[in-house]
Structures are given as structure tokens and as C-alpha cells.
Amino acid sequence: MTRAWNRFWFAPEPTSTLALFRIAFGVVVLGWALSLMPDLAAFYGSSGIEPVAPAYDVPGIWTILAPLDSYAAAVALTVALAAAALCLIAGYRTRLASLIVFVGLISLERRSPGVFNSGDGLLRILALFLALAPAGASLSVDRWRTARDRFWEFPARAPWALRLMQVQLSVVYLGSVWEKLHGAPWTDGTAVSYAMQLQDFQRFAAPDLISHSMLVSSVMSYWTLAVELMIGILVWNRKARPVVLALGIGLHLGIDMTLRIGFFSAAILTAYIVFVSPAAAAGAVLAVRDRVRALTAARRVPHPA
Numbered sequence: 001m002t003r004a005w006n007r008f009w010f011a012p013e014p015t016s017t018l019a020l021f022r023i024a025f026g027v028v029v030l031g032w033a034l035s036l037m038p039d040l041a042a043f044y045g046s047s048g049i050e051p052v053a054p055a056y057d058v059p060g061i062w063t064i065l066a067p068l069d070s071y072a073a074a075v076a077l078t079v080a081l082a083a084a085a086l087c088l089i090a091g092y093r094t095r096l097a098s099l100i101v102f103v104g105l106i107s108l109e110r111r112s113p114g115v116f117n118s119g120d121g122l123l124r125i126l127a128l129f130l131a132l133a134p135a136g137a138s139l140s141v142d143r144w145r146t147a148r149d150r151f152w153e154f155p156a157r158a159p160w161a162l163r164l165m166q167v168q169l170s171v172v173y174l175g176s177v178w179e180k181l182h183g184a185p186w187t188d189g190t191a192v193s194y195a196m197q198l199q200d201f202q203r204f205a206a207p208d209l210i211s212h213s214m215l216v217s218s219v220m221s222y223w224t225l226a227v228e229l230m231i232g233i234l235v236w237n238r239k240a241r242p243v244v245l246a247l248g249i250g251l252h253l254g255i256d257m258t259l260r261i262g263f264f265s266a267a268i269l270t271a272y273i274v275f276v277s278p279a280a281a282a283g284a285v286l287a288v289r290d291r292v293r294a295l296t297a298a299r300r301v302p303h304p305a
Contacts, residue, residue: 008163009158009159009160009163010158010159010160011158011159012156012157012158012159013156013157013159013278014138014154014155014156014278014279014281014282015134015135015137015138015154015155015156015157015278016138016139016154016278016279016281016282016285017162017273017274017276017277017278017281018133018134018135018137018138018157018159018162019091019135019137019138019139019140019154019281019285020139020273020276020281020284020285021130021135021162021165021270021273021274022088022089022091022094022130022135022136022140023088023089023091023139024270024273025088025126025127025130025270026085026086026087026088026089027085027089028123028263028266028267028270029081029084029085029088029101029105029123029127030082030085030086030089031263031266032081032085032105032120032123032263033078033081033082033085033104034082035263036078036108037078039115040071040074040075040078041071043074043112043115044065044071044074044111044112045071046071048112049112049114049115050111050112050114050115052069053065053066053069053111054110054111054113056110061110062106062110063106063107063108063109063110063111064077064103064107065077065107065108065110065111066111069111074108074111077104077107077108078104078108080100080104081100081101081104081105081108083100084097084098084100084101084104085097085101088101088130088135090140090141091135091136091139091140091141091142091143092136092140092141092142093136093142094135094136094140094142095131095135095136098127098130098131098135099131101127101130101131102124102127102128102130102131105120105123105124105127106124109121109124116262117261117262117264118264119261119262119263119264119265119266119267119268120262120263120264120267122168122172122264122267122268122271123263123267125168126165126168126267126270126271129161129162129164129165129168130161130165132161132164133161133162134157134161137154137155137157138153138154138155139151139154139285152285152286152289154278154282162274165271165274166235166274166275168271169235169268169271169272169274169275170231170232170233170235170236171232172232172268172271173228173229173231173232174228174229174232174233176228177225177228177229177232180225180228181225185221186221186225189214189217189218189219189221189222190214190217190218190221191217191221191224192216192217192220192221192224193211193212193213193214193216193217193221195259196210196211196217196258197211197212198259201259201260201261202258202259202260203256203257203258203259203260204257204258206258224251227244227247227248227251228251230244230247231244231245231247231248235275241275245272245275248268248269248272249269249272252265252268252269253265
């Protein structure tokens, strides 16, 4: 058991998966910051919906926008967050960029908690784990600066921070199922029907035949519970993993197509990358590299007159 524990958390493995996750996560955070900018005055301004930072009774909850509670500070922090996200994508000063992203996300979300959801909370948790990981070890500017001749290699590192992300994703789904099983709309099969009728969240209005059908709602509600339970447990099985993650992708794309829920689906689907095997991640990266090189070489070949 001790050997298995140490192997799971600390046996070095290639950092290709971590590199892909870092890039995708940086893209999501950049989109998050850019989408927030037009609404900064409404969320953080003196005449906004929450002009004063909330007072938390729980010890340990903090935001740097409490002592620096101003619209200008919120703008500066959002700009810094977007810049740090770009650094994450490029892999420049990766650990520092991850810390800035974590501080920026947690500070903006806790300054006006009423405008964010659980997907935003997942982003800040993943940002913390990314700051603890050797995320700049491969496919990054940091790698280019220190080992240019071995840029396309993926040095092995202890994966414990990546494992924390994997555990977090599993816990998200298992916790979701547990909470839903304690809610009457999920146990009686009406939850999806209620969700489809929330006009403030509708991206597209579902036909009444679907949104008001007890049969359709029951099937979709119970199917959602089943998929979440399967992901939470079977994602740890290598053979079942592709199937349950594919089901999860379909589930979240369906949710995102019908409901406006911010970056919830983007955060979840980005977290799926942490379950891609290092070999598959490295193969995908090198395949793209070879394809780009082939296209570049073809363009350089002179055509006969």
C-alpha cells in the first residue's frame, strides 16, 4: 500500500498533460477576464449592485479588494489577471503567473460573490493547484529559455499537484450527485423541467413539448445523475475513462447550449484534460508540431514555372 501510494502521488511522469492543461486553462481565464471588463462598473463601482465589499464572518476568507476597495483597483486587478493569463498560455514566469491568476480570481469573486457561480469557484481552485505544479517545465517560454535544444521534450516530474486536480474533479461530481439526491426536484425527476423554464438563464427557449414533459424531464434528470456518478467513479478506470469523459462532454455541451451559466462548462471541460495520459498528450502535441512543419515546408517548395 505504501508503494502504491508513493507511486500514485510522487512517481515522476512526463509533464505533457500538465502543459496542455496550463495552455487551455490560460485561455479560459483570459476569456473570463475579458468578459468581466465591460461589467466592472456594475459589479465593483461605487454605484454598482454591491458598492461595498461584504463582511465575512468566517476566518480566513480574504480578498485584496477589501483594503483596496475601489473601482480603479478592480480594473487594475482585472488587467493584471488578463496579463497573467497570457503568461500562462505562453508559459512565461509560469509559477508567478499562476499565483497572480489565483489571487486575481479569488479577490474578484469574493469582492462580489453574488455574480459568480460554482464554475468560477472551480477556476480559482485549479489556479491554486497549478501554482503548486511544475506547469512551466515543458512547452513554455520558461523551457525555451533554459533548454532550447530540448524544447520538444517533456521532462518527468512528480505529479502530486496534477493528482490533486484529478481528485478535485472526481469530488466535484460525487459532491454534485450527493447534493442533488437530497433535493426533491432531482429525486422526483422535475429538475431539468424547472431549469429549462428559467427565462433569465435561457440561451434558447426549449419547446413546450420538452420543457413541460414529465417523461422527458425525468429521463434527462436521472440521466444527468447517472453520468455525473459514472464520471466521479469510473474516471479512475483507464478503460472506462474515455467513455465517461465523452458522456460528460456531451452533457456539458448540452447544458451550455441551452442555459447561460457563465464559465461553468468551460471550467469543467478544461479540467478533463488532467485525465489525458502523458503519452497521449505528448503524441497530440508532436503530431501538431509535425503537421505545422510539413505545411511550412510545403509552402517553401518552389513551384515550377
